[in-house]
Amino acid sequence: MIFESHAHYDDEKFDIDRDDLLERMPDEGVEYIINVAANIDSAYKCVELAKKYDYIYAAVGVHPDDVENMKKEDLKTIKELSDYDKVVAVGEIGLDYYYENSSKELQKLWFSEQIETAKELQLPIIVHSRDAAKDTMDIIKSTDAKQIGGVIHCYSGSSELAREYVKMGFYIGVGGVVTFKNANKLKEVVKEISIDNILIETDSPYLAPVPNRGKRNDSSNLKYVIQQIAELKNMSYEEVLKSTYENAKKLFRIK
Numbered sequence: 001m002i003f004e005s006h007a008h009y010d011d012e013k014f015d016i017d018r019d020d021l022l023e024r025m026p027d028e029g030v031e032y033i034i035n036v037a038a039n040i041d042s043a044y045k046c047v048e049l050a051k052k053y054d055y056i057y058a059a060v061g062v063h064p065d066d067v068e069n070m071k072k073e074d075l076k077t078i079k080e081l082s083d084y085d086k087v088v089a090v091g092e093i094g095l096d097y098y099y100e101n102s103s104k105e106l107q108k109l110w111f112s113e114q115i116e117t118a119k120e121l122q123l124p125i126i127v128h129s130r131d132a133a134k135d136t137m138d139i140i141k142s143t144d145a146k147q148i149g150g151v152i153h154c155y156s157g158s159s160e161l162a163r164e165y166v167k168m169g170f171y172i173g174v175g176g177v178v179t180f181k182n183a184n185k186l187k188e189v190v191k192e193i194s195i196d197n198i199l200i201e202t203d204s205p206y207l208a209p210v211p212n213r214g215k216r217n218d219s220s221n222l223k224y225v226i227q228q229i230a231e232l233k234n235m236s237y238e239e240v241l242k243s244t245y246e247n248a249k250k251l252f253r254i255k
């Protein structure tokens, strides 16, 4: 019973075989999937997927790469889409200073605004943060986002910062990167924080773990992520599976 906390099955890379692949997921041991939106168009598609598949839930929001033309009206759309009870989070939202597709000022503005929307909706947030560790933490603090909580997805920061997030009740999202040879920083984070604060994710179609690195990713690859976490923490595969499953059910309030 794998809980996939972050995938993008609405991505065009799945256009050729989306339904075949998704129908197979329960046979791969995947019990739940959170399909996470990248922008407003994608948010509608995420809701469609959640309506079509029992085990898919949706997160709706606008990724920092896509905030350039974001409008107030989009916040209204996020709220309307959240009326559907299988919308369980606002995301993915945050800051990306690596690509900086939109100005830092716009990214900060829409990250804050979407956190305020999540607070109104009483939904947790799925946070994307790349090369923007300080500003991400500053905004999470200034908006008091700990009252809703969430996950720092595809975590790439320090152990010290991870501990600070955990103290505020946030989860640390760990995916395929943890299997990469050069991922020493992330491996340290996984060793140091409790399994009770970790969610597993693929970020499909991106970031496939070893031995499938470089290929299109899908949730069946989570077994490699679980295996790596188990090795790092000296735990059994089953213990990691069970804890990460329960953590995700708790965060996304899935009964």
Ligand code: NI
Pocket: 006, 008, 036, 092, 203
């Ligand atoms: Ni993502």
